[in-house]
Amino acid sequence: MNTDNHIINALIKNGRASxxxxxxxxxxxxxxxxQRVQKLVDEGMIEQxxxxxxxxxxxxxxxxxLDVKVSPQGIEEIANELANCPEVVSLYIMSDMKSLHIHTxxxxxxxxxxxxxxxLFSREHIIDVDCKTLLKRVKNRRGGPRL
Numbered sequence: 383m384n385t386d387n388h389i390i391n392a393l394i395k396n397g398r399a400s401x402x403x404x405x406x407x408x409x410x411x412x413x414x415x416x417q418r419v420q421k422l423v424d425e426g427m428i429e430q431x432x433x434x435x436x437x438x439x440x441x442x443x444x445x446x447x448l449d450v451k452v453s454p455q456g457i458e459e460i461a462n463e464l465a466n467c468p469e470v471v472s473l474y475i476m477s478d479m480k481s482l483h484i485h486t487x488x489x490x491x492x493x494x495x496x497x498x499x500x501x502l503f504s505r506e507h508i509i510d511v512d513c514k515t516l517l518k519r520v521k522n523r524r525g526g527p528r529l
Contacts, residue, residue: 385410389418390428397431442487445516446494448502450482456507457482469497480509491515 388408392399401415408415422428437445452460457475461482465473471485488494494515502511 386418386422386427389415390422393419393428393431397433437487442489444488444490444494445519446486446488447514447516448482448484448486449512450484450502450508451510452480452482453507453509454480460505460507464501467497467501469493 385408389404392404392407401412401419405412405415419428437443450460457479461473461475464470464482464484469486469488471487473485474483475481476483486494486497488497494513498511498513502508
């Protein structure tokens with residue numbers, strides 16, 4: 383594994399790791415790690431340093447995944463509006479250009495229902511909504527927001 387990959391993996395495990403700690407771990411100087419991290423940031427390899435938050439500690443205990451069918455002429459507008467909702471953690475326009483894949487976090491089923499009523503049901507361009515709630519997390523992406 384090359385040095386940049388070692389640095390990235392160390393930062394994924396602990397975004398607050400010091401350059402000195404990373405340098406000791408991989409056998410290079412602190413200045414070299416600092417220079418490589420700056421280069422990775424400048425090149426866009428590292429987009430941001432962030433915290434991984436436990437949603438349960440914030441009272442966001444219901445994680446739901448929604449597949450929303452949208453008429454193609456409304457997909458960008460609907461996607462942009464939904465992306466601004468605080469309940470929406472992530473949102474993707476899928477390759478068929480008529481589907482949105484949305485991850486939401488809410489306090490409970492009533493909050494999910496309220497979100498669905500206000501932002502999805504009876505909206506022009508929304509054709510169908512398929513919703514599944516998370517039963518158990520087996521593996522989640524490290525190094526990015528869980529929220």
